[in-house]
Amino acid sequence: xxxxxxxxxxxxxxxxxxxxxxxxxxxxxxxxxxxxxxxxxxxxxxxxxxxxxxxxxxxxxxxxxxxxxxxxxxxxxxxxxxxxxxxxxxxxxxxxxxxxxxxxxxxxxxxxxxxxxxxxxxxxxxxxxxxxxxxxxxxxxxxxxxxxxxxxxxxxxxxxxxxxxxxxxxxxxxxxxxxxxxxxxxxxxxxxxxxxxxxxxxxxxxxxxxxxxxxxxxxxxxxxxxxxxxxxxxxxxxxxxxxxxxxxxxxxxxxxxxxxxxxxxxxxxxxxxxxxxxxxxxxxxxxxxxxxxxxxxxxxxxxxxxxxxxxxxxxxxxxxxxxxxxxxxxxxxxxxxxxxxxxxxxxxxxxxxxxxxxxxxxxxxxxxxxxxxxxxxxxxxxxxxxxxxxxxxxxxxxxxxxxxxxxxxxxxxxxxxxxxxxxxxxxxxxxxxxxxxxxxxxxxxxxxxxxxxxxxxxxxxxxxxxxxxxxxxxxxxxxxxxxxxxxxxxxxxxxxxxxxxxxxxxxxxxxxxxxxxxxxxxxxxxxxxxxxxxxxxxxxxxxxxxxxxxxxxxxxxxxxxxxxxxxxxxxxxxxxxxxxx
Amino acid sequence: xxxxxxxxxxxxxxxxxxxxxxxxxxxxxxxxxxxxxxxxxxxxxxxxxxxxxxxxxxxxxxxxxxxxxxxxxxxxxxxxxxxxxxxxxxxxxxxxxxxxxxxxxxxxxxxxxxxxxxxxxxxxxxxxxxxxxxxxxxxxxxxxxxxxxxxxxxxxxxxxxxxxxxxxxxxxxxxxxxxxxxxxxxxxxxxxxxxxxxxxxxxxxxxxxxxxxxxxxxxxxxxxxxxxxxxxxxxxxxxxxxxxxxxxxxxxxxxxxxxxxxxxxxxxxxxxxxxxxxxxxxxxxxxx
Numbered sequence: 001x002x003x004x005x006x007x008x009x010x011x012x013x014x015x016x017x018x019x020x021x022x023x024x025x026x027x028x029x030x031x032x033x034x035x036x037x038x039x040x041x042x043x044x045x046x047x048x049x050x051x052x053x054x055x056x057x058x059x060x061x062x063x064x065x066x067x068x069x070x071x072x073x074x075x076x077x078x079x080x081x082x083x084x085x086x087x088x089x090x091x092x093x094x095x096x097x098x099x100x101x102x103x104x105x106x107x108x109x110x111x112x113x114x115x116x117x118x119x120x121x122x123x124x125x126x127x128x129x130x131x132x133x134x135x136x137x138x139x140x141x142x143x144x145x146x147x148x149x150x151x152x153x154x155x156x157x158x159x160x161x162x163x164x165x166x167x168x169x170x171x172x173x174x175x176x177x178x179x180x181x182x183x184x185x186x187x188x189x190x191x192x193x194x195x196x197x198x199x200x201x202x203x204x205x206x207x208x209x210x211x212x213x214x215x216x217x218x219x220x221x222x223x224x225x226x227x228x229x230x231x232x233x234x235x236x237x238x239x240x241x242x243x244x245x246x247x248x249x250x251x252x253x254x255x256x257x258x259x260x261x262x263x264x265x266x267x268x269x270x271x272x273x274x275x276x277x278x279x280x281x282x283x284x285x286x287x288x289x290x291x292x293x294x295x296x297x298x299x300x301x302x303x304x305x306x307x308x309x310x311x312x313x314x315x316x317x318x319x320x321x322x323x324x325x326x327x328x329x330x331x332x333x334x335x336x337x338x339x340x341x342x343x344x345x346x347x348x349x350x351x352x353x354x355x356x357x358x359x360x361x362x363x364x365x366x367x368x369x370x371x372x373x374x375x376x377x378x379x380x381x382x383x384x385x386x387x388x389x390x391x392x393x394x395x396x397x398x399x400x401x402x403x404x405x406x407x408x409x410x411x412x413x414x415x416x417x418x419x420x421x422x423x424x425x426x427x428x429x430x431x432x433x434x435x436x437x438x439x440x441x442x443x444x445x446x447x448x449x450x451x452x453x454x455x456x457x458x459x460x461x462x463x464x465x466x467x468x469x470x471x472x473x474x475x476x477x478x479x480x481x482x483x484x485x486x487x488x489x490x491x492x493x494x495x496x497x498x499x500x501x502x503x504x505x506x507x508x509x510x511x512x513x514x515x516x517x518x519x520x521x522x523x524x525x526x527x528x529x530x531x532x533x534x535x536x537x538x539x540x541x542x543x544x545x546x547x548x549x550x551x552x553x554x555x556x557x558x559x560x561x562x563x564x565x566x567x568x569x570x571x572x573x574x575x576x577x578x579x580x581x
Numbered sequence: 582x583x584x585x586x587x588x589x590x591x592x593x594x595x596x597x598x599x600x601x602x603x604x605x606x607x608x609x610x611x612x613x614x615x616x617x618x619x620x621x622x623x624x625x626x627x628x629x630x631x632x633x634x635x636x637x638x639x640x641x642x643x644x645x646x647x648x649x650x651x652x653x654x655x656x657x658x659x660x661x662x663x664x665x666x667x668x669x670x671x672x673x674x675x676x677x678x679x680x681x682x683x684x685x686x687x688x689x690x691x692x693x694x695x696x697x698x699x700x701x702x703x704x705x706x707x708x709x710x711x712x713x714x715x716x717x718x719x720x721x722x723x724x725x726x727x728x729x730x731x732x733x734x735x736x737x738x739x740x741x742x743x744x745x746x747x748x749x750x751x752x753x754x755x756x757x758x759x760x761x762x763x764x765x766x767x768x769x770x771x772x773x774x775x776x777x778x779x780x781x782x783x784x785x786x787x788x789x790x791x792x793x794x795x796x797x798x799x800x801x802x803x804x805x806x807x808x809x810x811x812x813x814x815x816x817x818x819x820x821x822x823x824x825x826x827x828x829x830x831x832x833x834x835x836x837x838x839x840x841x842x843x844x845x846x847x848x849x850x851x852x853x854x855x856x857x858x859x860x861x862x863x864x865x866x867x868x869x
Contacts, residue, residue, distance in 0.1 A: 102683070125684035128666045128675060133682055150683070174626075174664060200745055200769060245754075245762045251745055278746045283754040285762075392751055392816070440816075441700065445625055445665035446693040447716065447771075447789065448817040450751055 027142040030188050034264055043091045043533045046137045046182035050262035051326040054417035055493045056534045060541040062496030066510045066520045069576050073113030077571035084134040084550025085571055088531035092140055098573055099135040103149035117162035121149040127173050132551055137182035141210050146190055148179035168213035176201060181259035186299055189216055193256025193271055203254035203273050205297060217302030221273045222252035223289050227302050243287040253277035254291040258321040258413055266354055268296045272321035281315030282391035288313055292320035294341055306356030310343045315388045316370055317407035318345040326353050327418050331473055340472050342416055342427045344409030347374055350472050362475025364468055365410035366431040367459055369403055389436050392450040398438030406434035406456045415531055419493040422513050424469045424478055426499050428487040431466060433459050457559045467501055479516030485563040486553050490531025502528020504564045508545050526570025543576040610830035614689055619659045622647040623676035623688035626662035629772040630795035630857045631693055634662055643692045645853045653840035661688055669695055678706040678827045690837060696823035696866055707825045710834045711841040712864030717819035718749055719790040720812055723778040724804030734760055742766045742774040742783035748817050749787035779803040791859045798858020821864035
C-alpha cells in the first residue's frame with residue numbers, strides 16, 4: 001500500500017542511537033522516558049513513548065520470518081489471583097517489570113524469566129472496586145517503579161528490591177475511588193487520573209513530584225471546580241453552571257480513569273474524561289462539560305488549554321476516556337500536529353492537537369444508532385433523538401431503546417497503535433449493541449431506586465471483535481480482522497510491517513500491517529487482554545505479552561457470553577523471539 | 582439483567598457467573614453459628630438511622646436488631662458494616678453468598694434487604710425472609726416554611742434537598758418538567774438531606790420516612806415539620822425490607838425468622854425503632 005501521507009518524527013524520536021539502552025546506574029531520567037520511542041533496547045513507558053503510539057522501529061522480526069516466532073519462557077504470576085491481566089510490561093536493564101491484577105507488581109529477569117521480586121499491595125478486604133481488579137501497568141523513573149492500586153494509592157517501589165519508597169493516597173476508597181491506569185512520567189512528575197464509583201466523584205488529573213509523591217498540581221475536570229498549583233488555588237475549570245443545572249456539577253462524574261498521553265512539542269498532557277452523572281441524561285440538561293471529553297492540559301501549571309467533547313450530554317455511558325494519540329501528518333500539503341482518538345461512541349476523531357479543532361470524524365464500527373455522523377463545522381454529533389434512552393418518570397418498565405455501540409463501547413480501554421510506516425491506526429474495536437430500558441424494580445443501599453436494565457448483544461453473525469486498520473486522513477478502513485469474541489487487549493505495530501494483538505480465545509496474533517493477513521498465532525493458555533511490547537536484547541528482537549482472561553467482558557451473559565464460555569482464567573507473562581540461526 | 586447504574590466501565594461482578602459455583606454445604610449453618618458463638622451480620626455502612634459507625638461501634642436500628650437476634654441464638658453479634666455496591670444484587674453476592682473479591686468473608690445474614698417478589702425470582706443464591714418494616718418516601722420542611730402540605734412546586738426558589746442519585750433526587754429533578762432542578766441540593770445520604778432542614782441549608786427535603794423521623798428525634802428543637810400528605814406523582818409506593826441468608830442456610834434463616842416474629846409479638850422490635858425516633862410500620866407482605 002502506498003503511504004498516504006508522510007509522518008514526521010517530531011523531535012521526540014530524533015535520530016539517536018538505535019542500539020540497546022545502556023544500563024545507567026541511576027535508572028531512566030525524564031529525558032530518557034521522553035525518548036523511549038527512539039530507544040528500542042528498552043520499554044520505559046506505557047505506550048512505548050510519550051505519544052503512546054505503540055510503534056517500534058525494530059524490524060529484525062518481520063513479515064518474512066514471524067512464522068518462526070517461538071516462546072522463550074512463560075512466567076506465572078502465581079497464587080490464586082488468576083484473573084484480568086491487562087498490563088503492559090516495561091523492560092529496562094535486563095528486567096521486565098509488570099503489574100498483575102489485585103494490585104501486584106513483579107520484576108522478572110528478562111533473559112531467564114526468573115522472578116526477582118514481587119510486591120503485593122495490602123488491600124482492605126472491604127473494597128468493592130468499581131472497575132475490576134485489573135491494573136494496566138507501571139511507570140519507571142530513576143530507581144523507582146511506580147504503580148496505582150485498587151484502594152486509590154500511588155506506590156513507588158525500589159526497582160532493585162521491590163521495597164516501598166513512598167506510598168500516597170490519591171482518593172478515598174470508602175467513597176468509591178480506585179485506580180487501575182499506568183502512571184505517566186513527565187518532567188520529574190508522575191501524572192495520574194482518578195477512577196471510581198459512579199456518583200459523587202469528580203474526575204481530576206494530579207501531578208506529583210516523582211521523588212516524594214507530593215502533589216504539584218491538580219486539575220478537576222468538571223466545570224465549577226477549582227484547580228490547585230503548589231497548594232494555591234489555580235483557577236476554575238470552565239465556568240460555573242454554564243452547562244450544568246443546580247449543584248449537579250459538584251458530583252458530576254467525568255473520572256479520568258484511563259490515564260493520559262504527553263506531547264513534548266506543545267508541553268501538553270491529554271486526558272480523557274468519563275461519563276457524567278447521574279446516569280439518566282434527562283435529569284441533567286446541558287452539555288455537562290467537561291465530561292466525555294479530551295482535555296489538553298499544560299504540563300507545568302495544570303491549566304486546561306482546550307477541550308473537545310466527543311459526546312455532549314451523554315445518555316449512553318460513552319466515557320470519553322479513550323487515549324488521545326498524538327501523530328504528525330501532512331494534510332492537503334500542510335504538515336500538521338494532530339492527535340487521534342477512537343471513542344466509545346464509535347467515532348474516530350482526528351484533532352489539531354495545538355488547538356483542539358476537529359479535522360475529521362469517521363465511524364470505525366458497524367453501526368452508531370445514537371448519531372448520524374459528526375458535524376465537522378460545529379464538532380457536534382448529529383443526534384438521533386428517538387434513540388436516546390428515556391426519562392425515568394414512572395414506576396413502570398419504560399420503552400426499550402436499541403443503542404449501538406453498547407455502553408462497553410466501539411472501543412474500550414484497550415489501546416490502539418499507530419504505524420509511522422503505513423500511516424495507519426490499528427484500532428481494537430467491537431461491534432455490539434444493547435437494549436436499554438428504565439427498570440422500576442431496582443434497589444440500591446436497601447432503598448427503592450430507578451435503574452436501567454440492559455442486555456448487550458452482538459450485531460453481526462460472525463464476530464464481535466474487529467481489529468481495524470484506519471487511515472486517519474481519510475477515515476477509510478483499509479483492512480479488518482474479525483474475531484468471534486470481543487477484543488479487549490492492546491495493539492503493537494512495528495517497522496517489520498507487523499501488527500500484534502491478543503484475543504480472548506487465548507492467542508497472541510501477528511498480522512501484516514499493510515494487508516491484515518494473519519501470519520502467526522500462539523496459544524497462551526488463557527485470554528489475552530494485556531498490551532504486547534517489543535524490544536531488542538543481546539542483538540535479538542523480543543516480544544512480550546500478559547495472558548489472563550478477565551476485565552469487564554466476562555460479566556455479561558446472554559449472547560456475548562457464548563463467545564467466551566470455554567475460556568479459562570490465568571496469569572502468565574509470555575516472552576517470544578526468533579530461534580537463533 | 583437489571584442494573585441500577587449504567588455508569589460503570591468495567592464491572593467486577595461475577596467471576597462466579599462463569600467460574601466457581603456456590604460452595605458445597607455447610608450442612609448445618611445454625612449449628613455452626615452456635616458452635617462458633619458468633620452471628621456475623623452484614624449491614625450497610627453509613628445508612629443512618631439503620632446502621633452507621635460511631636466511635637468504632639455499629640449504631641442504628643439494624644445494629645440493635647442484629648444484637649437482639651444474636652442474643653436470641655445465645656451468641657455474640659459480629660456486625661460488619663460494608664460499602665454498598667451498585668445494586669442489591671451486587672450486595673447479596675458480596676455479603677451473603679460469595680464474599681468480596683478482595684477477601685471479605687460472607688456474612689451469616691444480611692439485614693435491610695428489600696423483600697420483593699421480582700427480586701426473589703432473580704436471586705437464586707439467597708433466601709429472603711422476615712419482612713420487618715415498610716419503607717416509604719416522605720417529605721419535611723424547615724421551621725421557616727408555613728405550609729409543608731403545599732405542592733412541591735411551591736418550593737421553587739427555595740432550597741430543596743435530597744440524597745444524590747436516589748428516587749427523591751430523580752423525583753425533584755424531574756418534578757413538573759424540572760422546575761425545581763436549579764434549587765436542588767444533593768447530599769450523600771437521605772438522613773443528611775433531612776438534616777439540612779435543621780440549619781437553614783434547605784427548606785424542603787424528600788427522604789425516607791425513617792430518615793426524616795430520625796432527624797426529627799435527633800434535633801428536637803429544630804422545628805422540623807413533617808409533611809402528612811403524600812407526594813404527588815412520587816414514583817415509588819414504598820417497599821418492604823427483610824433479611825437474607827445463603828440458599829443453603831435455611832435452618833439459620835428460619836431460626837432468625839422465628840426470633841423476629843417474637844420481637845414483633847412482644848413489642849421489642851417497635852421499641853428498638855422508637856429508640857431511634859422511628860415509628861415501626863409492619864411490612865405489607867407481613868399483613869396479608
